[in-house]
Amino acid sequence: MLNYLWGFMILAGMLWGASNDSLEAVTQELLDSAAGAVSLGIVMVGIMSFWCGILEIGKRAGLIDWLAEKLGPVLTFLFPDLEKDHPARLPIAVNMVANMLGLGMAATPAGLEAMRLLQQDETLSVNKNTASNAMCTFLIINISSLQLVPISMIAYRSQYGSENPARILGPALFATACSTLAAVIFCKLMEIGKAVSRK
Secondary structure (H helix, E strand, O other): OOHHHHHHHHHHHHHHHHHHHHHHHHHHHHHHHHHHHHHHHHHHHHHHHHHHHHHHHHHHOOHOOOOOOHHHHHHHHHOOOOOOOOOHHHHHHHHHHHHHOOHHHHHHHHHHHHHHHHHHHHOOOOOOOOOOHHHHHHHHHHHOOOOOOHHHHHHHHOOOOOEEEEEEEEHHHHHHHHHHHHHHHHHHHHHHHHHHHHH
């Protein structure tokens, strides 16, 4: 679907440029944008490689297990259906820590692993084609994504010449704290509603 959307926007821009005798400017802008995308991609690959490496070192050093243990009360509150020794708790914790650091790309593998483990657990959902409460909660928390340090956004701002790339720290923390709070309230209300409907 996105391919069609992007294709339509590129085609519309070219037709607009041709109808207004500015096709040369549109072509030049396309080339400049492509060069900028490659440059930004190289910067982001470096940043993501560094932080993915830090996460892997933390995992091997036992730091991730320690963080998962410290996040235990939060995970128990968010996912009451999961046992304390459930295998999905560790990738959920890794995903949440990576998201708190603003490393959405680094959080993705752990998120996929958590979803796979949640889907395989037959005690959470009888039908594997239907998302369980834990899966829905994890998805919503992942989307709302509390960010203590939005590293990716700081990198974007730095790449595009911001005088103070870290100025976004306060607003990002406030905005993501509000979105995460709203997500948690929504999830808990849905859980209560589901429990009431069962009765």
